[in-house]
Amino acid sequence: MSPLSLIFLIIGGPAALGLVYIFVRGSAGLRRYIVTRIALTLPMVFILASLVFFVLRVIPGDPVSSALGPKGSPETVARLSEQLGLGDPLLVQYGRFLGSVVTLDFGNSLTGAHRPIVDEMSERFPATLELVIPAAILSLAIGIFGGAFAASRRRRTADYSLRLYSVIIYSLPIFWLGLMLQLLFGVKLGWLPIAGRVDAVIGTTLHHITNIYSIDAILTGNWPALRSVLAHLVLPTLTLGLILSGVFVRLTRINVIETLQQDYVEAARARGIRERVVIYNHALKNAMIPVITLIGLQVAILLAGAVLTETVFSWPGMGRYLVERISSRDYTAVQSVITMFALFVALISLAVDILYSLVDPRVRY
């Protein structure tokens, strides 16, 4: 079993079970909502996949010869074009491409070792997950607690500093933040490694199961490797997590302030409940509803940020793979990677919306 399908099983399995559970136990309204929402996801994936296909088809020149460069003999070019079916009518190619999206079998890469693209992705995709998930958690933690804290100290120094923080963070180019962290913690202080996923020597002892190195290290009980993997994770995660946290601080703050003006909060205060409890227990819960919606939209920013973070930290994930393949003009790989990103975004926003409908019963079709 390839690591990619393993990961899909680990994440997708419980998600599917949860969906079935919600579907069986939920109200008719909720059920209708979920069905409509899934039905809306399909055209989104379809549109993005089609967009990718037709945009990449505009490439001037023959993709095979530009990928092979001067090394490609006419025979190789002809053979590869034949294999890829580039001579077929556009609509036939389009149909074949849509088929490959459904089966997730994207064929072999045009350049390099000509390996199946799915195999390459099963090494790259876990790397991106390993970076993106802790970053998302970090940014949410900073965002929610920072935002609630700022709201509780409204118009005081803490509030102004946190607002300033979110504006400055928003203006920082993510790759520059990465470079500055590298400069400080990697070069000047020498505390943390600045490139790669694991120390090269220790990495050879790591047994690959899911290709999410930290999980592999725990599963095999390889503690030195775990240490090295975690050390390599700190700076990229910090970079990505900090950049995203600005928006969350801002949004949580506005929503908590708004919720604090509502009657039920006033009532809680009147009952003599301590302000801290009012803010963190009563107000924050309701204020989280719009924040959850935002998480769905932030996935796009998270992935775009991951491309840049991966480049800065030489992190062999999907974003870096995309940039590499673009430089080598390997259009089959580029097409597949972008399609994978589209699928990922669509699935996450689907999951977020379903969660949202569970949290907020007002959302129904």
Added chain:
Amino acid sequence: MALQTPTSHEQEWREDLRKVGFVRRLLAGRRWYGTDWWLVAISAVMVLGFITLALFPSVFAPYSPDEQAGPRFLAPGASPDLPVLVSLATSGITELADLAVPTGEPRPSVGVVRGVPTAQALNDRAQELNQELNGTGMELRPRIARFDSLDELLRAVDDGTVVAAVVQSTEFEQLAGDFPTVGEGMSIAGGVSSEGGFILGTNQIGQDVFSRLIWGTRIALLIGFSASIIALVVGVPLGLLAGFTGGMLDRILSVIMDSLYAFPGLILAISITAVLGPSVLNVIVAIAVLYIPTYYRIVRGQTLSVKEELYIEAARSIGARSSEILRKYIYPNVIPSVAIIFSVNVADAILTGAGLSFLGLGLPPDTADWGIDLARGQGFIQNAWWLITFPGFAIMLVVLAFTMMGEGLMEIFNPKLRQR
């Protein structure tokens, strides 16, 4: 008292404005808007400053961005390693021209260290000066005496064996303490007026970092403004149309725009520039495509809510045509939010553009651009911190200015938000 019609209000306002003056009125605004007024004012000054830099970079930049202006990897503020003239402080010799003597008199001897290119520099420069002196009865043809080490050479200057010496400035500065009688004169390179001229240092091919920063403003603002304007010009009419007509067109447009909006913008821009090839125009087009949905969604939403207002119905009932309703009633309501988005959008577009060029996609590799400079500098992170520090800081400042302006404008235009 008669009811005032809107027109008389407007007249009053105009009258008022004429008396007080537009500028003073703008200034008076700070009493009503407080912090937000200052936010907009400060960021507006910053934005104007950046626009000035972008329009006239050659005025502010000491060197051209592609010029190899100095030595490689010069740290910020450090003076470049130049061949300088040193002599006894009491001799009064500070520049090479001081060594000229009337024709026929004994030529002065000038010391250099063996194996250092100073001798060549001295020779070239002396010949140049000698040509200029031609016909004045003076000549400048110093005898070159070679020494094995700098220490030896300076001792020779000290005891008068040679009249002066030409040494590399940085090496001399290390030994200068041991020879208090020897003073440093001017650089013999003459034309290069770079005494401490590289405030932000130089890069790996000797270009001035500061000048490249200034020239980089031009490309950043060009991309930011053009991409946002294109997105606005396409997105706003589409949003108006979809929101106003509704129906099938609205549904199809909305599904496409929502898909685009949900997709990671940078990745979309990467694929578009990868297809179109590297050029400034292609980057602008790629980024513009990203931001069309932003305008579309806002304008469509606003149009939908304004469309239901009573006064639109009233206008319709007295026989106003659709185009008239769009132009006279809906459009003015939508414009303020478009202005706010535009400001934030320019900031976003600059960030995305910098990201693209950092990845090495989009702009031709020799462009003076902050993203490209950062990408190039990353390889030298171990020993040249200034290469990766300043371009990123410049990006941050520009983006901050536009974001702050958008924030402040939002508060001013949309007083409902002030309650928050």
